[in-house]
Amino acid sequence: xxxxxxxxxxxxxxxxxxxxxxxxxxxxxxxxxxxxxxxxxxxxxxxxxxxxxxxxxxxxxxxxxxxxxxxxxxxxxxxxxxxxxxxxxxxxxxxxxxxxxxxxxxxxxxxxxxxxxxxxxxxxxxxxxxxxxxxxxxxxxxxxxxxxxxxxxxxxxxxxxxxxxxxxxxxxxxxxxxxxxxxxxxxxxxxxxxxxxxxxxxxxxxxxxxxxxxxxxxxxxxxxxxxxxxxxxxxxxxxxxxxxxxxxxxxxxxxxxxxxxxxxxxxxxxxxxxxxxxxxxxxxxxxxxxxxxxxxxxxxxxxxxxxxxxxxxxxxxxxxxxxxxxxxxxxxxxxxxxxxxxxxxxxxxxxxxxxxxxxxxxxxxxxxxxxxxxxxxxxxxxxxxxxxxxxxxxxxxxxxxxxxxxxxxxxxxxxxxxxxxxxxxxxxxxxxxxxxxxxxxxxxxxxxxxxxxxxxxxxxxxxxxxxxxxxxxxxxxxxxxxxxxxxxxxxxxxxxxxxxxxxxxxxxxxxxxxxxxxxxxxxxxxxxxxxxxxxxxxxxxxxxxxxxxxxxxxxxxxxxxxxxxxxxxxxxxxxxxxxxxxxxxxx
Amino acid sequence: xxxxxxxxxxxxxxxxxxxxxxxxxxxxxxxxxxxxxxxxxxxxxxxxxxxxxxxxxxxxxxxxxxxxxxxxxxxxxxxxxxxxxxxxxxxxxxxxxxxxxxxxxxxxxxxxxxxxxxxxxxxxxxxxxxxxxxxxxxxxxxxxxxxxxxxxxxxxxxxxxxxxxxxxxxxxxxxxxxxxxxxxxxxxxxxxxxxxxxxxxxxxxxxxxxxxxxxxxxxxxxxxxxxxxxxxxxxxxxxxxxxxxxxxxxxxxxxxxxxxxxxxxxxxxxxxxxxxxxxxxxxxxxxxxxxxxxxxxxx
Numbered sequence: 001x002x003x004x005x006x007x008x009x010x011x012x013x014x015x016x017x018x019x020x021x022x023x024x025x026x027x028x029x030x031x032x033x034x035x036x037x038x039x040x041x042x043x044x045x046x047x048x049x050x051x052x053x054x055x056x057x058x059x060x061x062x063x064x065x066x067x068x069x070x071x072x073x074x075x076x077x078x079x080x081x082x083x084x085x086x087x088x089x090x091x092x093x094x095x096x097x098x099x100x101x102x103x104x105x106x107x108x109x110x111x112x113x114x115x116x117x118x119x120x121x122x123x124x125x126x127x128x129x130x131x132x133x134x135x136x137x138x139x140x141x142x143x144x145x146x147x148x149x150x151x152x153x154x155x156x157x158x159x160x161x162x163x164x165x166x167x168x169x170x171x172x173x174x175x176x177x178x179x180x181x182x183x184x185x186x187x188x189x190x191x192x193x194x195x196x197x198x199x200x201x202x203x204x205x206x207x208x209x210x211x212x213x214x215x216x217x218x219x220x221x222x223x224x225x226x227x228x229x230x231x232x233x234x235x236x237x238x239x240x241x242x243x244x245x246x247x248x249x250x251x252x253x254x255x256x257x258x259x260x261x262x263x264x265x266x267x268x269x270x271x272x273x274x275x276x277x278x279x280x281x282x283x284x285x286x287x288x289x290x291x292x293x294x295x296x297x298x299x300x301x302x303x304x305x306x307x308x309x310x311x312x313x314x315x316x317x318x319x320x321x322x323x324x325x326x327x328x329x330x331x332x333x334x335x336x337x338x339x340x341x342x343x344x345x346x347x348x349x350x351x352x353x354x355x356x357x358x359x360x361x362x363x364x365x366x367x368x369x370x371x372x373x374x375x376x377x378x379x380x381x382x383x384x385x386x387x388x389x390x391x392x393x394x395x396x397x398x399x400x401x402x403x404x405x406x407x408x409x410x411x412x413x414x415x416x417x418x419x420x421x422x423x424x425x426x427x428x429x430x431x432x433x434x435x436x437x438x439x440x441x442x443x444x445x446x447x448x449x450x451x452x453x454x455x456x457x458x459x460x461x462x463x464x465x466x467x468x469x470x471x472x473x474x475x476x477x478x479x480x481x482x483x484x485x486x487x488x489x490x491x492x493x494x495x496x497x498x499x500x501x502x503x504x505x506x507x508x509x510x511x512x513x514x515x516x517x518x519x520x521x522x523x524x525x526x527x528x529x530x531x532x533x534x535x536x537x538x539x540x541x542x543x544x545x546x547x548x549x550x551x552x553x554x555x556x557x558x559x560x561x562x563x564x565x566x567x568x569x570x571x572x573x574x575x576x577x578x579x580x581x582x583x584x585x586x587x
Numbered sequence: 588x589x590x591x592x593x594x595x596x597x598x599x600x601x602x603x604x605x606x607x608x609x610x611x612x613x614x615x616x617x618x619x620x621x622x623x624x625x626x627x628x629x630x631x632x633x634x635x636x637x638x639x640x641x642x643x644x645x646x647x648x649x650x651x652x653x654x655x656x657x658x659x660x661x662x663x664x665x666x667x668x669x670x671x672x673x674x675x676x677x678x679x680x681x682x683x684x685x686x687x688x689x690x691x692x693x694x695x696x697x698x699x700x701x702x703x704x705x706x707x708x709x710x711x712x713x714x715x716x717x718x719x720x721x722x723x724x725x726x727x728x729x730x731x732x733x734x735x736x737x738x739x740x741x742x743x744x745x746x747x748x749x750x751x752x753x754x755x756x757x758x759x760x761x762x763x764x765x766x767x768x769x770x771x772x773x774x775x776x777x778x779x780x781x782x783x784x785x786x787x788x789x790x791x792x793x794x795x796x797x798x799x800x801x802x803x804x805x806x807x808x809x810x811x812x813x814x815x816x817x818x819x820x821x822x823x824x825x826x827x828x829x830x831x832x833x834x835x836x837x838x839x840x841x842x843x844x845x846x847x848x849x850x851x852x853x854x855x856x857x858x859x860x861x862x863x864x865x866x867x868x869x870x871x872x873x874x875x876x877x878x879x880x881x882x883x884x885x886x
Contacts, residue, residue: 032772032779043771043783066776123757126791127851129858132798136862140869147873151715152880159884180715181881183650201885208886243652251886266645267710275644 001054003028004102005038007111028052028109030092031065038111042093049092052099052109060084060099060107151180159204174198184265191268200264207251213258221558226256232282232290261556273551276300276539280550295496301548302537307529310493316474317485323495330524335487337472340515340525343369353391360390366509373491376502381489384408392471396458397421406468411483414469418459419452426450493526497553616734618690627694631701638705647708649716650882657706658879664699665723665875668692669868693734700727715881719874722867729863740857747849756850760790760843767836773829774815781811782833790844793851799859801852802845812837 003023008016029036033047040049048065055061064070064078071091072080082088084101091097098110125131158176166173178197186194193199200208214220223229233255236244244255253259261274280299287297296306307325312332314322324330343350343364351363360368369387370379382388385408396418397404404421407413429449438444462468463475463482473484510516512527536552537544616624634657643651649658671692675685703723711717751759764786771782788807797804815834 034773041769041772043768043774043779043786046776047773123791124753127753127847127854129795129798129851129855129862131791132794132855133862136865139862139866143866143870144873147715147718147870147877151718151874151877155881156884178881178885180713180718181885182712182714183648183716183882184710184712197885204884205886246652250883263645263648263650265650266648278644 001026001058002106003037003052004106004108005111006108009113022106026053029065030090030097038097038109040092040095040111042095044093045095050090055081058084060088062090150177155181156204159198165198182265185268186264187266187271188268189271190264205251207253208259210253210258213262223556228290229256229282232286232293234282234289273549274556276549279554279556298550300538300540301550302533302541302544305529308497308526308532309495310524310526311495312490312493312524313488317476319486319488324524326524326526326528328528330526331522332490332524333522334489335474335485336521337470337474338521340518340521340523342519344516350391357390366513366515372501376505377500378491379501381491388472392468394468397423406462411463414462415459418462419455421455421458422448422452425454426452496558498555499553614738615686615689616693616738618687623687623691623694626691627698630695631698634698634701634705643708646710647705648710649706649708651708654706654708657702661699661702661706661723662875662879664695664702665871668696668699669872672865672868693730696727696730700724715874715877719871719878722871722874726864726867726871729860729867733860733864736857736860740853744850744853744857747846747853749846751846753850756843756847760840760847763836763840763843767833767840770829770832770836774833778815778830778833781807781814782837785811785837785840790847791851793848795855795859798848798851798855802848804848806844808837808841808844812841 002025004020005023005028006018006020008018010016023037028038029048029051030038030040031047031049032040032042032045036048046066046068049068050070051063051065053061053063059081060083061081062070062072062079067078069076069078071077072082073088074091080088082099084099084107087098087100089096089098094114096110096112096114098108098112100108100110102108154176155178158174159178162173162175164173174196175198179195181197182194200212202209202212224232236255244252248254261278262271264271276299283295284297284299284304286295287293298305307327309323309325310330310332311321311323312330313319313334314324314332316333316335324332342348344366345351346363354360354364354368355362369382371383371387372379384392389408394406394408395403396406404417406417426448427450429451434440435443435446439446460467460478460482462470463484464470465475467475469475469484473487476483476485504512512531513525514523515525518525535545536548537546539547539549541547637653638647641653643653648654671688674688700723703720707717707720711720748756767782767786771779774782785807812834815830815837
């Protein structure tokens with residue numbers, strides 16, 4: 001039996017070239033080596049890959065010549081026998097060898113090479129980066145959708161879909177994912193609202209309203225009525241007017257709105273105080289527009305500021321407050337007789353006495369009598385018992401080793417104590433008669449029934465100019481109505497300004513308060529504007545020790561503006577001598 | 588266009604070529620004697636000057652009147668700059684040439700970096716507003732890179748081509764492959780395997796990193812070359828001649844692949860910025876919409 005080998009090739013134009021040849025012999029060798037009967041020019045094929053032979057029954061036997069298998073009719077195998085009449089296809093690399101039986105008994109082997117793309121027609125496009133990258137359009141859409149969802153849809157949807165549209169820091173009614181909308185940290189005062197945008201941004205597309213601010217800041221004082229503000233400001237420049245017109249179109253409330261000055265989201269920290277320019281734009285020439293104003297013009301603390309004025313009790317015994325200009329000659333009459341110079345002397349009797357008492361130094365200093373408030377901003381009113389009495393004793397009697405002391409601040413009580421003091425000598429109510437035994441003077445049961453004339457004399461003496469009360473107080477009246485003038489101590493002297501002693505702690509008291517040279521309690525020992533200007537100059541005076549903006553001493557919204565009428569302005573009524581308790585000291 | 592961005596010293600021939608090219612081709616960068624470059628520079632300087640002069644209390648931010656003005660200007664610029672994507676697909680409607688449009692796109696796009704940054708008042712944070720700014724800056728930076736490579740790389744591309752078209756490169760590789768396949772027929776199994784591996788190698792299957800790395804990397808062809816190396820003693824080997832032939836063809840194949848890879852690398856460098864510029868532009872437009880709506884939503 002012989003094999004008829006039919007190779008079918010293709011020309012470049014696709015035309016088939018069919019070549020037939022016969023192979024004599026019982027074995028057909030197939031492989032890459034040129035010595036084979038059928039040469040398969042495919043590198044995937046072994047040099048001697050398969051041999052085909054006939055078995056005794058005329059069947060074709062294919063055997064792998066190496067340990068490499070071959071594919072026959074789709075199955076990988078190393079050894080197969082088949083009837084050539086049925087046929088079969090041996091696949092080697094890209095070649096297929098189809099076996100069939102010719103009518104003349106020859107076994108026909110059709111060798112055919114599969115089409116192979118050597119030059120990839122699309123390869124040119126693969127030079128471009130596009131073949132190695134994801135589609136730009138897809139990426140772009142994914143990015144757009146992700147950003148719009150996360151930064152727009154979620155916050156807007158949760159804002160609109162809230163059941164209870166109330167501001168709340170937590171819970172299901174909170175707007176989700178709106179932290180990404182915050183343009184910056186809130187000031188420290190508003191830190192608690194950091195995650196609660198809807199507390200201020202109440203309605204969509206509506207600017208933050210004053211009423212929202214005032215819902216918390218209920219007690220904020222108005223700087224001035226709106227109409228006076230407008231007059232003081234004067235006409236806007238055309239540029240400002242245009243800007244406010246545009247702002248009005250966008251729904252801003254106007255130049256008087258809270259948010260005009262108080263910008264938020266400027267970063268954690270204190271809310272920035274207004275600049276000097278902000279105040280001076282109105283106050284520099286305000287009297288020209290607001291003719292009835294009591295305020296002097298000011299635009300720079302160092303160069304243009306009215307003299308300081310203090311709120312004092314100008315008339316002895318009167319609760320009425322008047323303002324005096326601090327020109328170095330200002331006086332007040334608070335009702336105490338207290339020469340500062342005498343008490344601060346280092347050489348006189350006061351100093352000697354201080355030196356003898358264990359709680360004082362060689363001489364008195366300010367802090368011996370003036371105690372700071374807890375916040376150390378100011379000073380507590382001078383208190384007789386703690387600040388004066390260690391020298392100015394109110395002792396009037398001694399029983400055994402115990403001293404009896406008058407109660408300070410209550411004239412009626414003082415009067416009663418002195419009247420009831422029975423050790424003062426009294427004239428006997430009878431003359432010539434003496435009581436017997438233990439009832440006589442010096443006896444165990446002696447009672448002095450005489451008139452307490454000496455006691456009344458003692459009271460009158462105490463309340464006189466030279467008496468124990470008159471030492472510090474101004475006596476008033478005589479006889480049964482004798483008393484002392486009420487005392488008014490101010491803890492704050494400034495109506496519109498603010499002073500912090502704590503901030504000036506490195507200074508000596510006397511550098512501002514000329515107490516060591518003051519011989520009269522009526523001297524108002526407050527510094528003048530010139531004294532302040534030793535250190536403080538205007539905001540732009542960079543070479544000054546302390547360049548000072550208006551906001552250093554003044555607040556646009558005075559915190560106690562409304563509360564001023566309520567709080568105690570002086571010593572509580574029960575501390576006032578000469579006034580029966582229950583009557584209003586501030587009348 | 589390369590010649591118009593700074594000089595070059597490649598020698599006489601290049602100068603001549605470029606001169607010839609310049610005479611009949613005006614780069615979009617130099618369009619109308621750098622009209623848009625000048626305009627954009629004036630705009631940027633004006634914005635910087637006003638930023639320094641305008642007094643905003645307590646400090647500059649996007650929410651002042653000046654900030655809103657710059658924001659409006661910036662948003663308008665972004666919308667117009669993005670419009671190039673639509674404009675370039677339309678063949679010259681109106682009087683604006685695409686070159687003029689592109690020139691304006693490049694220079695106004697660069698000035699947008701100043702407008703947008705001044706709009707922020709340098710108040711940046713982790714929020715959608717800064718996201719928009721970051722995206723804007725990335726788009727501008729990628730665009731600047733794009734202009735740079737457009738000015739420099741096309742020369743490298745044509746130098747590498749050596750008068751060959753890309754089709755010719757592929758055809759050359761195919762021809763080499765056919766030769767290689769024939770030449771490798773007498774080789775041993777072991778040697779054939781490495782040749783087959785080289786033939787099956789997909790030169791174009793390279794990902795972004797491989798493309799950017801360019802030629803010279805270890806691949807199947809070089810491995811085959813190393814395997815069938817000259818170091819082997821073939822004197823008594825019958826297939827020595829075939830091996831020599833295969834070796835020489837593999838060498839040709841390797842340098843052909845290098846040329847293709849160099850081409851792909853340059854193309855990748857030339858095109859990569861668009862994969863940042865275009866998707867980020869869309870992301871920027873989305874962030875810009877979110878930015879503007881959110882600002883007025885929480886007004």
